[in-house]
Amino acid sequence: MSARMTNSRQSIPAPMSAFQRHALMMAKQQSVAASHGHLLSSLREQGASEFERATWPGRKLEHWKYTSVQALQSNETAVWAAGSSASAECLATQLIPMHATRLVFVDGVLDAAASDTMPEGICLFSQADNLATDVIEANLGKVAGTVDPARRNLFASLNGAWTLDGLLIHVARNVVLEKPVYLVYVSTAQHNVVANLRTLVVLEQGASAQIIEHFLSSEHVSGNNGFVNTLTEIQLGPNAQLHHTRLNLEHEAAIHVGAVHVNLMRDAVLNGFTLSEGSQLKRIDYQLNHCGQGASLSFDGVYLARHDQQVDYHTCIEHRVPNCTSQQVFRGIVGNKAKAVFNGRIHIFEDAQKTLAEMSNRNLLTSNSAEIYTKPELEIYADDVKCAHGATISQLDETALYYLLSRGISPANARTMLSFGFINELLSSLTIEPLRVWLEAWLRNRFSEDRSLVSDIKPATDSGAEP
Amino acid sequence: MLDIHELVAKVEGKQILNGLNLSIKPGEVHAIMGPNGAGKSTLGNVLTGRAGYDVVSGDVTFNGKNLFELEVEERAREGVFLAFQYPVEIPGVSNMEFLKASVDARRKHLGLPELSSFDFMKLARECSQKVSLDPAFLKRGVNEGFSGGEKKRNEIMQMMLLEPRLCILDETDSGLDIDALQVVAAGVNAMRDSARSFIVVTHYQRLLDFIVPDYVHVLANGRIVRTGDKELAKELEAKGYGWLEKEGV
Ligand SMILES: Nc1ncnc2c1ncn2[C@@H]1O[C@H](COP(=O)(O)OP(=O)(O)O)[C@@H](O)[C@H]1O
Ligand SMILES: [Mg+2]
Numbered sequence: 207m208s209a210r211m212t213n214s215r216q217s218i219p220a221p222m223s224a225f226q227r228h229a230l231m232m233a234k235q236q237s238v239a240a241s242h243g244h245l246l247s248s249l250r251e252q253g254a255s256e257f258e259r260a261t262w263p264g265r266k267l268e269h270w271k272y273t274s275v276q277a278l279q280s281n282e283t284a285v286w287a288a289g290s291s292a293s294a295e296c297l298a299t300q301l302i303p304m305h306a307t308r309l310v311f312v313d314g315v316l317d318a319a320a321s322d323t324m325p326e327g328i329c330l331f332s333q334a335d336n337l338a339t340d341v342i343e344a345n346l347g348k349v350a351g352t353v354d355p356a357r358r359n360l361f362a363s364l365n366g367a368w369t370l371d372g373l374l375i376h377v378a379r380n381v382v383l384e385k386p387v388y389l390v391y392v393s394t395a396q397h398n399v400v401a402n403l404r405t406l407v408v409l410e411q412g413a414s415a416q417i418i419e420h421f422l423s424s425e426h427v428s429g430n431n432g433f434v435n436t437l438t439e440i441q442l443g444p445n446a447q448l449h450h451t452r453l454n455l456e457h458e459a460a461i462h463v464g465a466v467h468v469n470l471m472r473d474a475v476l477n478g479f480t481l482s483e484g485s486q487l488k489r490i491d492y493q494l495n496h497c498g499q500g501a502s503l504s505f506d507g508v509y510l511a512r513h514d515q516q517v518d519y520h521t522c523i524e525h526r527v528p529n530c531t532s533q534q535v536f537r538g539i540v541g542n543k544a545k546a547v548f549n550g551r552i553h554i555f556e557d558a559q560k561t562l563a564e565m566s567n568r569n570l571l572t573s574n575s576a577e578i579y580t581k582p583e584l585e586i587y588a589d590d591v592k593c594a595h596g597a598t599i600s601q602l603d604e605t606a607l608y609y610l611l612s613r614g615i616s617p618a619n620a621r622t623m624l625s626f627g628f629i630n631e632l633l634s635s636l637t638i639e640p641l642r643v644w645l646e647a648w649l650r651n652r653f654s655e656d657r658s659l660v661s662d663i664k665p666a667t668d669s670g671a672e673p
Numbered sequence: 674m675l676d677i678h679e680l681v682a683k684v685e686g687k688q689i690l691n692g693l694n695l696s697i698k699p700g701e702v703h704a705i706m707g708p709n710g711a712g713k714s715t716l717g718n719v720l721t722g723r724a725g726y727d728v729v730s731g732d733v734t735f736n737g738k739n740l741f742e743l744e745v746e747e748r749a750r751e752g753v754f755l756a757f758q759y760p761v762e763i764p765g766v767s768n769m770e771f772l773k774a775s776v777d778a779r780r781k782h783l784g785l786p787e788l789s790s791f792d793f794m795k796l797a798r799e800c801s802q803k804v805s806l807d808p809a810f811l812k813r814g815v816n817e818g819f820s821g822g823e824k825k826r827n828e829i830m831q832m833m834l835l836e837p838r839l840c841i842l843d844e845t846d847s848g849l850d851i852d853a854l855q856v857v858a859a860g861v862n863a864m865r866d867s868a869r870s871f872i873v874v875t876h877y878q879r880l881l882d883f884i885v886p887d888y889v890h891v892l893a894n895g896r897i898v899r900t901g902d903k904e905l906a907k908e909l910e911a912k913g914y915g916w917l918e919k920e921g922v
Contacts, residue, residue, distance in 0.1 A: 604724065609761040609815075612721050613775035613831065614749035614782070623774065627765030631814070634765075 223262040228282045230254060232400065233367045235286070242332050245339065246369055249347045253366025260360035269357070272547045272579045273518040277431070277461055277487045284433060287313030287399035292320050292392045296424040304640035306388035306418070309373070313394055313432070314401030320390075327376040328387065331404075334374065341376045345408050349439040350467040352495065357522075359491055361463040365402060365437040372404035377413035379443075386416035386449075386638055393423045393432045393460055403436040409446035409474075416449040416638060421464075423457035431486075436464035442474035444498060449637060453645070454482035454490065458515050465491040470530075472498030478505035479636055481645065483652075484515025484544050492521040496530035496558070506632045507536040511544035511576075512658040518547040523565075525558040525591075534565040537632055539625060541572035541658035551583040554591055561591040569599045570628060572661045602628075602661045618662075625660045626653045674699045674870050675839055680731035682719045688729065689715045691895035697839070700867040704881055704906060705874045707892035708914050713874045714758055716892070717841045721755045722748055736838065749775075750782035752838030756828035756845050758874075763815035768827070771815045772797055776834050800833045803863070805856050822853040829860040840864070841872045846880040858883030878910040891917060 233254055238246060262279070263270030292312050297320055301308075307328070310320035316330065329338050350362055377383055391403065409415060419438065434456075442448055454462055462485060470476055482488055494503055509517045523532045532552070540546045548567045569578045580597040602624045610620035629649060636642040653659055675697040682690040689712045697703055707713055718726045720733065722745040733740040740748060763771070776796075777787050788796065798808045804826040816824050825845050832840055842861070846854055861871065861884050873884055881889070881903055889906045891899040891914065899905065899917055 606761050606763045608723050608745065609757070609763070610771070610774075611745040612723075612749055612755055613771070613835065614746050614778035615771075615774045616746055616778065617744075619774060619778075620746075623766050623770065624763070627763055627814070629765070631765030 220261045222258065224280045224282050225278045225284075226257065226260075226262060228284060229364055230258060230367070232284065232286065236368070236370050238370060239332060242334060242339075242371075245331060245334070245342055245346065249366045249369055252347075253363045253369070256358065256363035257360055257367050260363060263360070269359070269520060269549065272545065272577075273487070273489055273516055275487060278433065281398070281433075284398050284400045287315070287394075287396055287401050287432070289313070289315040290394055290396070291317045293424060296392060296422075300422050301390060302388070302418075302420065302641055302644045304386065304388065304638065304644075306386040308388045308390065310390045310392065311403065312392045313396060313399055314391075314403055314434070317392075327378060327381075329374055331372045331374060338374055338376060341408050342374055342406060345439065345441050346372075346406055347439070349441055349469050349495075350437060350465070350493070352469070353467070353493055359465060361435055361489075362437055362465050362491070365404060365435050365465075368402035368435065369404045370402070372406060375405070375407045375415070375417065377409045377415050377446075379410040380412040381410075382413070383415040386418055386641075389417065389419045391419070391421045391434070391436075393421070393434060393456055395424060396432065398431050400433045400435070403434065405436070405438040407438065407440040407448070409440075409442050409448055411443040412445045413443065414447040417451070418638070418641065419450075419452040421454045421456050421462065423460055431459060431461065433461040434464070436462070438464075438466045440466065440468040442468065442470045442476060442501075444472040445474060446471070447475045449477045450479070451636065451638075451641065452480045452490075454480075454488060455648075456483070456485055458483070458485045458513060460485045461487040463487070463489045465493065467493045467495075468503075469495045469497050470501035470503060473500040474498065475501070476503040476505070477635070477637070478503065479507070479632075480519075481508040482510070482517050482519070484509065484511030484513075484517035484546065487516060489518040489520070492519070493524075494522070494532070495524045495526060496532070497526055499527050499529045502531040504533045504635070505535075506635050507534075508629055508632055509536070509538040509546050509548070510629070510652065510659055511538070511546045512541040512656075514543050516545045516547075518549075520547075520549045520551070522551040522553065523563065525552070525554040525561045525563060525588075527555070528557060528559045528561065530558070531562040532564070535632060536567045537569070537629060538567075538578065539570045539572060539629065539659045539661070540576040540578050543573070543575045545577040546579070548578075548580045548597075549583060550581070550595070552585070552593065552595070554586045554588050554593065556587040558588045559590040561588060561593070563591070563593045565595040567597040568628075570602070570625060570661045571599060572625070572659055621662055622653055622657070622660045626650065674736060676734045678732050680719070680733065681729040682715065683727045683729055684715060684725065689895050690719065692731065693892075693896050695890065695897055697870045697872070699870055700865070701888070702865065702871040702873060702884060702886045704886040704889045704903075705872060705892050706876065706889065706906065706909055711892045712895040713892055714843055717755045717843045717872075717874070720748075720841065721745060721753060746778065749835075750779055754832055754835055754837035754840050756825070756832060756840065756842045758843040758847070760816050760819075760824040760828055762817050762819075764817045766815050767811070768813055768815050769794075769797065769811040772811070772831065772834055775831065779835050796834065800830045803833060804830045804860055806830060821848045822850065825849060826853065826856060829857050833860060833864065836864075838868065839870050839872070841874070843874045844876065845873075846875050846877060854880065855883060878906045881906050893917065
């Protein structure tokens with residue numbers, strides 16, 4: 207049963223999908239605590255009303271053209287996750303060993319036993335003191351709220367409608383957080399559960415931090431149909447610096463829809479990295495806004511999809527003011543019958559002279575039934591800008607392959623090395639060494655586990671040394 | 674060791690080698706000189722089996738085997754080594770991993786046990802020191818961001834690690850300063866023995882002061898047009914290649 211839009215005129219709302227109706231009902235089931243409810247009420251109300259009016263994703267909706275939300279569409283049995291804790295085994299095998307402030311959330315709920323104590327500036331919304339309350343009031347919903355309503359993702363609205371609590375990371379003026387903040391989000395095998403995560407990061411002027419968001423599934427997952435909906439809002443004050451890494455390594459049965467919204471004020475610097483494996487449904491939106499002159503961002507992303515997985519990255523970089531730079535590099539490998547989408551939008555406003563924007567997206571397809579949809583979307587309204595973009599779907603480099611073979615390395619091994627290297631190259635931008643080392647090992651393991659991500663498709667010209 | 678008989682080969686439909694003959698015995702060093710575009714690199718590519726370099730006719734025997742019946746990687750394991758004129762950068766694949774995989778493949782072919790990571794590290798460090806390459810380069814991507822000279826030294830290091838039977842050096846000296854040139858030459862000379870042969874492609878006589886060849890050949894228009902000893906290299910350096918063509922050889 208589909209709720210596909212039959213009438214696209216905005217004034218007449220399309221009929222809601224079963225999931226939309228159910229999701230709004232779930233929002234009503236939540237009991238908002240009196241203590242901090244006032245902080246959230248307008249976010250919740252606005253989110254619910256946007257979500258109610260939103261058109262359910264389908265092929266006719268430009269930003270959902272290639273990604274099926276079938277897994278959610280008719281789900282009327284989703285329930286709020288019951289609190290649980292992460293198993294010791296899960297933590298021992300899947301956590302990245304590093305010196306960090308670690309906070310573990312299980313199905314959306316903080317697992318205090320598995321977490322470090324929160325340092326100054328970090329708290330749940332529900333435990334906010336006066337200062338934190340002021341920070342939340344001033345920023346929550348404000349970063350994501352600047353997105354053009356016509357382009358707003360209905361799941362971001364849903365995240366607002368469902369926000370009952372959240373995590374605040376506030377770094378005061380000129381404070382340097384020495385330890386990385388390591389946020390671990392575990393999805394358990396509870397059937398058909400929903401977790402809603404809301405995170406607000408505020409770096410005041412001159413502050414500096416490193417944040418890692420790591421999504422994973424506890425180990426014994428079979429047929430898990432859990433849905434995680436996340437929204438991370440980040441406000442970077444003047445001269446603030448943030449390293450932000452987001453890893454989506456959940457089980458392939460998981461459904462994850464997530465967004466990261468960042469505002470960069472004058473001379474702020476963002477170093478972003480993201481890596482996702484595909485799943486039944488994985489859709490991640492990055493909205494990065496240059497709001498103050500001299501701000502700069504570099505942003506590297508990786509997606510790996512195999513089996514029947516799908517993964518969909520939509521990025522949007524808005525150069526709203528002059529003299530900002532953005533450098534974006536995404537690479538993906540898609541195998542078996544998997545499907546990947548990369549939609550990279552760069553919007554350079556009329557005032558944003560002297561913008562420097564670069565975007566590159568390269569893909570390897572390792573099977574003839576794999577699909578990749580890559581689409582640059584450039585809107586440039588200023589004339590004195592440098593903007594370069596490129597998107598390719600390619601094969602392994604033949605010269606590199608020949609070089610390896612000429613040293614006696616077998617073709618199979620050479621192709622594995624080159625496919626691995628194609629992704630591994632991007633890991634070099636990770637500055638937290640234990641994180642990079644862990645991820646490289648994870649990647650190596652992924653490539654040795656099966657050959658679905660290794661480009662074995664024969665190059666066009668075959669060995670020509672036969673007489 | 675190597676017998677090339679009337680070799681004719683095409684690249685992208687264009688005939689480059691036009692009946693080339695060359696015979697090399699174990700332990701010999703043969704220098705090949707010749708104008709740009711003569712087909713020197715093509716010869717190296719054909720001998721190693723690079724895709725796109727098509728043999729039209731002729732045959733090549735390497736230690737009694739028909740070379741053209743072997744795949745690229747099989748030729749390498751049999752001991753054919755080409756030091757590339759333009760070594761390839763492969764970011765994301767560490768030099769160490771690349772070298773280990775190469776050595777593992779060669780050793781396996783020779784029936785030798787795989788080296789442990791520890792033993793390999795030790796060996797790789799020794800070799801990198803021999804070519805004056807900081808061992809830190811082992812951790813970097815294959816040739817990634819290496820200078821021209823560092824790339825060439827990396828090629829020589831691979832030659833040392835793989836201990837090939839036939840080493841083809843394609844303009845390994847081009848672009849090297851005198852110090853790097855001596856490092857490369859010392860590496861080659863240290864490996865010279867009665868069982869190992871070399872083809873040294875160069876434009877410059879000065880390399881041959883350090884690596885003294887048994888024969889010097891001139892390759893022009895896809896054939897060996899003149900063969901002599903090291904004095905020929907000096908003559909070429911002084912007179913260029915034009916006089917050969919005028920003599921109609
Ligand atoms: N991959 C290739 N594609 C097209 N032409 C090539 C290729 N490799 C070599 N050639 C051509 O073959 C000829 C010989 O080149 P090469 O063997 O590189 O000469 P040398 O090394 O003696 O300078 C040149 O005309 C060159 O342009
Ligand atoms: Mg050449």
